[in-house]
Amino acid sequence: MMKEHDFWNKLRILVTNKCNYRCPFCHNEGQDKDNSADVMKLTDFISFVDFMKDQPISELHFSGGEPFLNHEIVDMIEYADKNTTWGIGCATNLSRLTDEQIHRLANTRVKFNIQFPYADKDDFHKSTGTGSYSHIIEQITKVKKAGIRIGLNSVVQSDDMKHIQNLINFAIKYQLPLKLLPQIGLDGSDKFKELIYPLLKETSIEVKDKGTGALRWIIEKEDKQTVVLYIDSPCFDKDITECREFGELRVHPDFTLQPCILRSSNVRLNLQEGKEKAIEQMTCLWNDFKHC
Ligand SMILES: C[S@@+](CC[C@H](N)C(=O)[O-])C[C@H]1O[C@@H](n2cnc3c(N)ncnc32)[C@H](O)[C@@H]1O
Ligand code: SF4
Secondary structure: OOOOOOOOOEEEEEOEOOOOOOOOOOOHHHOOOOOOOOEOOHHHHHHHHHHHOOOOOOEEEEEOOOHHHOOOHHHHHHHHHHHOOOEEEEEEOOOOOOHHHHHHHOOOOOEEEEEOOOOOHHHHHHHHOOOOHHHHHHHHHHHHHOOOEEEEEEEEOOOOHHHHHHHHHHHHHOOOOEEEEEOOOOOOHHHOHHHHHHHHHHHEEEEEEOOOOEEEEEEEEOOEEEEEEEEOOOOOOOOHHHHHHHOEEEEOOOOEEEOOOOOOOOOEOOHHHOHHHHHHHHHHHHHHOOOO
């Protein structure tokens, strides 16, 4: 039995709506993909963290758009690292990270979740529009060498299991954790698990139900092990209980708060009104988050 939260458990901070990739499946975390760039300011992020740091939050995840298109992202991660005890993650396509940024981030506890659609050069390029597979492999090598934790995120876009098998082989070869995310918004993607579970079973030595809609498989091949997480989105069954157990709130660059990725929100934090008002708005939103 999971513990009931009385506040948001995870914050997903969207530091920009812009991206340099063109992934066809991208939900952009519920943000508009119009022409105007929304970019979160470091000063606002700092106020927000200062307001929230005593709340029972366990994780903060940076996302976007591509977070590294926001020039203040490293300062934000460093600030969260120094001023909170929360777990810190960053979803990124890794394409724009400089050596200097890698060096600075190696001194923080950030973990990267890398958008990695295919373990194949041509498919990778086609899927991302502008991405280079070999560049990303180089980036992964550098980031790992710097000691930054890293995992792969892959959106399952079809029932072609050849791609999934390639990804699993890649994850085992490089001993990288892999998250498989059935595409939200694609008809039939709730059924992909019926094909993927048997694949994982072939090499699995342990499987655990995380209770938040995710199954965690430990897989092993030729003495190498890795972890594969299959995330069955609560959106597929409109399972509000599971969603509340996960307890994740999206915070847009202008501090609009979005409890559900499939629904827009009109609640916006006014940071100028201070800490108490911000916490009150966040608490109200949590207490109202009872329906999809
Ligand atoms: C929107 S991206 C933004 C951060 C960064 N650009 C990246 O791709 O990691 C955040 C995460 O959402 C996932 N994602 C995007 N569209 C999705 C969809 N339709 N269904 C499930 N996951 C999706 C991506 O694979 C990525 O792991
Ligand atoms: S890299 Fe991330 S934000 Fe950019 S298009 Fe792909 S999934 Fe969307």
